[in-house]
Amino acid sequence: MTLRMLAACEMSGRVRSAFAARGWDAWSADLLPDESGNWNDSPGGAHYQGDVFNIIREDWDLVVAFPPCTDLTQAGARFWKQKQADGRQQAAARFFMQMYVCPSPSAYVAVENPRGWMTRAFREPDQIVEPWWFGDPFAKKTCLWLRPDNFRLPLLVKQNEVVPTGRVTTGGGSWRTDQANGKVNMNNWEDSQGRARRHILRSLTMPKFAQAMADQWGEYIERQRG
Numbered sequence: 001m002t003l004r005m006l007a008a009c010e011m012s013g014r015v016r017s018a019f020a021a022r023g024w025d026a027w028s029a030d031l032l033p034d035e036s037g038n039w040n041d042s043p044g045g046a047h048y049q050g051d052v053f054n055i056i057r058e059d060w061d062l063v064v065a066f067p068p069c070t071d072l073t074q075a076g077a078r079f080w081k082q083k084q085a086d087g088r089q090q091a092a093a094r095f096f097m098q099m100y101v102c103p104s105p106s107a108y109v110a111v112e113n114p115r116g117w118m119t120r121a122f123r124e125p126d127q128i129v130e131p132w133w134f135g136d137p138f139a140k141k142t143c144l145w146l147r148p149d150n151f152r153l154p155l156l157v158k159q160n161e162v163v164p165t166g167r168v169t170t171g172g173g174s175w176r177t178d179q180a181n182g183k184v185n186m187n188n189w190e191d192s193q194g195r196a197r198r199h200i201l202r203s204l205t206m207p208k209f210a211q212a213m214a215d216q217w218g219e220y221i222e223r224q225r226g
């Protein structure tokens with residue numbers, strides 16, 4: 001039986017491609033077009049460009065969701081009052097919760113976000129991981145909420161651990177901010193993409209983190225359902 005996975009709110013195709021390489025029927029879904037060709041010579045799987053709610057209830061074995069964090073992240077806490085007053089934060093929190101609740105009860109579900117409002121509004125994450133745990137040499141506290149209902153994913157464990165050489169900036173700040181944080185990889189390319197795209201590029205899942213999800217969660221679900 002071919003296992004099916006959805007990387008919800010993913011346009012980088014990184015998680016999707018890592019699962020496709022294991023032989024899964026792997027999909028990403030995003031309002032934006034698939035950008036996997038920009039950093040992967042042979043991306044795998046398929047991309048659905050459109051509203052993720054059109055497909056999130058399908059019969060997936062695994063849903064890994066990356067809901068927008070702009071109105072939820074601790075890094076933007078100084079804007080929370082304003083965002084609560086105009087409803088943006090509540091809307092972002094509702095979107096996050098739908099990623100958690102909507103997939104079929106037979107799916108394994110993980111929702112990813114930086115530390116922020118959901119820890120207060122929902123609950124503590126099950127796990128906080130770092131890109132350097134998996135071989136990407138950056139620090140970026142990344143929270144994972146694992147749905148506990150019928151099928152619960154195992155916690156990720158470190159693989160190919162390296163020493164972080166920089167911190168990943170979120171948002172649309174300048175290239176100089178990245179340099180100050182020691183982030184040197186990708187900056188020339190990022191800069192060539194222009195300021196308007198920086199916040200998007202900074203939200204991309206790191207490639208080795210994507211690989212670790214496929215290695216560890218992929219293998220686990222294959223053992224349970226294969």
Ligand SMILES: C[S@@+](CC[C@H](N)C(=O)[O-])C[C@H]1O[C@@H](n2cnc3c(N)ncnc32)[C@H](O)[C@@H]1O
Pocket residue numbers: 008009010011012013014029030031032050051052053066067068069203204205
């Ligand atoms: C934080 S970014 C996640 C990026 C992801 N980690 C990656 O590597 O591509 C959130 C994404 O959610 C997408 N998005 C927002 N609302 C959506 C919706 N209703 N349906 C599908 N995608 C949506 C945005 O376009 C954005 O790319």
